[in-house]
Amino acid sequence: MPSTPKPQGALHGVRILDMATVLAAPVGATLCADHGAEVVKLELPDGSDALRGLQPVKNGVPLWWKVANRGKQGITLDVRKPKGREILLSMLPEFDVLVENFRTGTMARWGLDTETLHRANPRLIVIRLTGFGQTGPYKERPGFARIFEAMSGFTNLTGEAGGPPLHSNYPIGDYIAGLFCAFAIAMEVARLRGDPEAPGTEVDLAATEALFRLLDPLPVEHEQMDFVRGPSGNRASYTAPSNMYRSRDGVWLSLVASSNAIFARTCDAVGLAGWASDPRFATNPARVENLDELDGALVRWFAGHDYAHIAGKLEAGGIPFSKVYSIEDIRSDPHFAERGAIVRMADPELGSVPGPCIVPRVAGHEPAIPRTGPSPGEHNEAIYGRFGLGPEELALLREQKVI
CATH class of the missing domain: 3.30.1540.10 (formyl-coa transferase, domain 3)
Structure with missing residues (x-):
């Protein structure tokens, strides 16, 4: 008999605390939310995440934020303050994964090094997604998608032969790093599920290495054939036509x-x-x-x-x-329409907004369509209520700008 479709994905029961900013690491957590993980998005109390200011913004409403952080609950917490750090550590035993993407060493300076996090929860999976990794001479450099793309060798493959390299009008480097982030979470969750006594770990994910990992032939063709692959316009230099x-x-x-x-x-x-x-x-x-x-x-x-x-x-x-x-072609194409490639997500401000469907499709599993990303602190009362923080204490924490 065929199995009854269920809304819970393979990551149902996994709890992720996403305290990362902008795109790469948050997208990794979002992909996990698509497949059943419970994801809590932690922001600073002022809602200053740069993604809220990236276009498209309509009448002050951050559209990219809403779709990139879909399926998450939102809380505010300033972990740089002693009380904020204390609250974070008290919550960690209830989470399986913590995702962050601050410059290497930043969390340690806030008193949240890996050892401290694991004292709070020995089985915690700590995902540290940075531009260049936790070691090496560039470990503290800042970076955005275009920097990862340029340094990985990816951008050197685009553009017309003899012309300047070209960036895409989209931060593909962030999304590739996000895919590796989701893979790392699923990989480590599988390890822990297979061994109830296994300890947590720290995952060192460098966005530049994530992009470079996809460029398989570059090192071998350089060593064995002294060939440096470069841009060739829309032609491929490896196959024809x-x-x-x-x-x-x-x-x-x-x-x-x-x-x-x-x-x-x-x-x-x-x-x-x-x-x-x-x-x-x-x-x-x-x-x-x-x-x-x-x-x-x-x-x-x-x-x-x-x-x-x-x-x-x-x-x-x-x-x-x-x-x-173009997106107009995608929205009108009958194949995309029949497969439901665009789904509508409930949104408290806009009613609903369109976004890409959940990928991949799994037999016997019909995932629930997520709602859009939360406003700053939208779920403070619900989430902090689980940890015994009542209205009076939350009001005091707001006054102190801890939440």
Whole structure:
């Protein structure tokens, strides 16, 4: 019999205290919340997290904050103050994971080094996500996504050949580090679930290393072939054809025909009969070597036809391609619509807002749609009430600007 779908994800029962700022580490905690973890977002009492000021902001409402911190409860606490530190340590036994992303050594200066945290909860998983790690000469450097992207070698792969490197108009470095953060949490939770006596740990996650980890061939091709991979525009230097092409009616498409079989079908679709067996193009290394001639022919064919004709030919040939989508295209595409790729999250200020669906999809599990990220201290009473702090004490803590 098929199992009954349940709203609880694999991380149900895991409690995460997210005291990180801006994007990378908070996104890691958010991904865990998507899969059932209970995440409490800890902010300073003044709500000064920089993400609240990043565009898009509509009439003072921080839209990016709301979607990036979805599914979390929010409290305020100034852990730099003695009373705030005391409250934090008193709460830690109720949490499985603490996520932070302050510069290396900052938490220790506040009296919250790993040893102190583990005295409060010996099984605590402490995720320290920084730009460059807990050791090394750059350990105390500040950093943002574009810095990680530049230093990892990632940005050196973008842009036109001979031109300047290009950043994407999106902090992809933060989100990749966030994925590794979520992976680290799941990895360590699995370890502790497998051994009730196992101690907690400290995870040293460097965002620059997270990006570099995805660039597998760079070190080996440099050592073995003395090759430094650089930008090549929309072309790929490792496979061909793989480029961006413009139709006669001005539509940009991305096409990839890496395998010999797909290349042969591409040749049939675009009228390059015999090219698949031509020694200059019969294998991928040969196609890369003779890319100028190959790409020139493809550019001319695409420029000579409207998008509808091109799409029909490529679809009929089973050739991997896509129009370059904007968010308008994504919202109107029937495939995204049927799969529910955009979900609506309840929001106390805006009613509801759209955001990406929970990924991945797990058989037998229908996750509840999260609500948007909390306002500063929205759940102070509920969360601190668990720890015996009543209205009078909370009022005093507010007056002292501890919460």
